Amino acid sequence: MRYKPEYKPQKRLELLSITGQIAKKNGFAATGVDGFMQAAGVTSGTFYSHFSSKQDLLKALVEYELQQSFNMWQSNPHDNAKDWINFELERYLSSSHLEHPEQGCVLPALASEVARADDCIKQTYEKELLRGHALFTQHLGCENKAWAMICQLVGAISISRAIHEPALQKSILEANKMLLQSYLDPAAA
Structure with a gap:
């Protein structure tokens, strides 16, 4: 059976989307x-027609997932820094993001796995993360504040996901929202 020329690239994106959800949820x-x-509803043979190895999949997954995060951050409808920041705090430090890692950002879910990966995967992660950092810097006006915000967001989700008690999870998210708002806008403190 012959496939249309766009079939293979579309199937690869579908595989990345599905494997990304599984990897973010289960590791x-x-x-x-x-x-x-x-x-993904396909055979292991299909895997090898798209990826040379599991490490090749991880590299492609890091690239794909960080692009998804970048697109999400870029779609923030606000132009002024304060509204842009508040929108991201509400979106990222949300119960939905906490409870559904498969639908959220790859950073809290896979950072520790990337840290154990080879240099090629780390370089891919770094390159894509730097794109997100540049976008945060653009809105925050400071590279250091951009790194602090990214790390605080990721850390808050990571720690909250490791907590059993829902009320404590919510407290952690709210505390981080408050801290970031006061740090990024001292007048709001």
């Missing part, structure tokens, strides 16, 4: 190729 290392492909 990349904890899921085998068969598990990823089963979730």
